Amino acid sequence: MEKKLVDTFNRPHNYLRISLTDNCNFRCFYCMPEEDYDFTPASRLMQAHEIEAIAKIFVEQGVDKIRLTGGEPLVRKDAADIIMSLSKLPVNLTITTNGSRIHDYLDVLKEAGIRSLNISLDTLDRDKFLLVTRRDQFKQVYDNIQLLLQEGFHVKVNMVVMKGMNENEINDFVAWTKNDPVHVRFIEFMPFSGNRWTSNKVVTWQEILTEVGARYDILPLAGDPHDTAKKYIVPGHAGTFAVISTMSANFCGNCNRIRLTADGKIKNCLFSQQETNLLQPLRNGENILPLIHQNILAKAKELGGQFTTDFEKIHAETIHNRSMITIGG
Numbered sequence: 298m299e300k301k302l303v304d305t306f307n308r309p310h311n312y313l314r315i316s317l318t319d320n321c322n323f324r325c326f327y328c329m330p331e332e333d334y335d336f337t338p339a340s341r342l343m344q345a346h347e348i349e350a351i352a353k354i355f356v357e358q359g360v361d362k363i364r365l366t367g368g369e370p371l372v373r374k375d376a377a378d379i380i381m382s383l384s385k386l387p388v389n390l391t392i393t394t395n396g397s398r399i400h401d402y403l404d405v406l407k408e409a410g411i412r413s414l415n416i417s418l419d420t421l422d423r424d425k426f427l428l429v430t431r432r433d434q435f436k437q438v439y440d441n442i443q444l445l446l447q448e449g450f451h452v453k454v455n456m457v458v459m460k461g462m463n464e465n466e467i468n469d470f471v472a473w474t475k476n477d478p479v480h481v482r483f484i485e486f487m488p489f490s491g492n493r494w495t496s497n498k499v500v501t502w503q504e505i506l507t508e509v510g511a512r513y514d515i516l517p518l519a520g521d522p523h524d525t526a527k528k529y530i531v532p533g534h535a536g537t538f539a540v541i542s543t544m545s546a547n548f549c550g551n552c553n554r555i556r557l558t559a560d561g562k563i564k565n566c567l568f569s570q571q572e573t574n575l576l577q578p579l580r581n582g583e584n585i586l587p588l589i590h591q592n593i594l595a596k597a598k599e600l601g602g603q604f605t606t607d608f609e610k611i612h613a614e615t616i617h618n619r620s621m622i623t624i625g626g
C-alpha cells in the first residue's frame with residue numbers, strides 16, 4: 298500500500314489508535330483527572346458506522362494497523378460490533394484494555410482474528426490494585442490474562458512504574474515471565490492534565506534496567522524501527538520484558554502513530570495541543586481527507602512540541618493537553 302500520510306519530517310503514518318470511549322469502569326489516578334469528570338455523552342461520541350467510515354478513509358491512505366483503546370474500549374455497549382466491522386478491513390487489529398471484561402469477549406476476539414492484546418496491570422498486589430484503580434478487581438484481571446495465555450493469545454502487560462507506588466515490584470513482574478509467556482512492558486510515568494505527575498515519580502528506563510540487572514542476566518532483543526518499547530529477555534524465561542521510555546529517551550524519530558479521540562478528533566501526537574475535528578465535518582457530509590492531511594502536516598518533531606526529554610525540568614501544569622482517559626492511550 299502506498300504511504301500517503303507523510304508529515305514534514307518524512308514520517309509515514311500507518312498506525313491509527315482509535316479511542317472508543319472516554320468512559321471507564323476503573324479510576325486509575327494517573328489516567329483520570331483529579332476533579333469530578335463527566336464522561337462524554339453518547340451523542341457526542343463517534344457512532345459505530347462513523348468509526349467504520351473514518352477508519353476506511355485512513356486505510357485507503359495506507360493505515361494497516363489499528364488499535365482500539367479508550368477509556369476502556371470494552372465498556373462500550375457496541376464494542377463487539379465495532380470490533381467485528383473493523384476486523385473486515387485489511388489491517389492488523391488489536392486492543393488495549395484493562396482486562397476486566399476479557400472473559401465476555403473471548404469469542405469476539407477469536408472471531409475477529411485478534412491474536413495480540415495489551416492489558417494494563419500495575420501491580421501484583423490486590424490491595425495496591427485497589428489503591429491505583431479504586432476497584433477491587435485484581436483477581437478478575439489476573440485470571441483474564443491467564444485465560445488469554447491459555448487460549449494462545451500474545452499478551453503484553455502494561456505496567457506504569459511510579460516511584461513510591463510500585464517500583465518495588467519491577468522484579469516480581471520479571472519473575473512472572475519465567476514460566477508464563479507474558480510480555481511485560483514497563484512504562485515511564487507521563488504527565489497529563491490533572492494526573493498528579495511530578496518528575497520525581499518517574500522511574501527511568503536506566504533505573505529499571507539497573508533494578509532488573511541486579512537480580513537477573515538480561516539480553517536486549519532486536520526490535521523494529523517503529524517500536525516504542527526497548528525489549529529484553531532473561532535467558533531461559535518464557536516471556537520477555539520491555540521499557541517504554543517516553544520521558545527519558547523518546548522514540549519520536551520514527552513515529553508512525555495517529556490518534557482518533559472518542560469524540561472524533563485527530564491528534565497527531567499523544568502530547569499535541571492541536572486537534573482536528575473530523576466527526577462534525579463527516580456529519581455535515583464534507584470531505585474529511587484534506588483535514589487529515591493538514592493535521593498530519595502540522596505534526597511537531599517530538600513530544601507535541603511541548604517538552605524535551607529533559608523531563609526533570611517539566612512543570613506538569615504548563616502542559617496543554619487532555620487527560621489520558623480522554624485522549625486514548
Ligand code: SAM
Nearest residue numbers: 328367368369393394395417455486487621626
Ligand atoms: N483502559 C485501557 C487500559 O487501561 O489499558 C486502555 C486505555 S489506557 C488510557 C491505555 C494505557 O495508557 C494503559 O496501559 C495505561 O496504563 C496507560 N497510561 C495511562 N495514563 C498514563 C500515564 N500518565 N503515564 C503512562 N501511561 C499511562
Ligand code: SF4
Nearest residue numbers: 321323325328368395
Ligand atoms: Fe481506565 Fe485504562 Fe485509564 Fe485505568 S488506565 S482509568 S483502566 S482508561
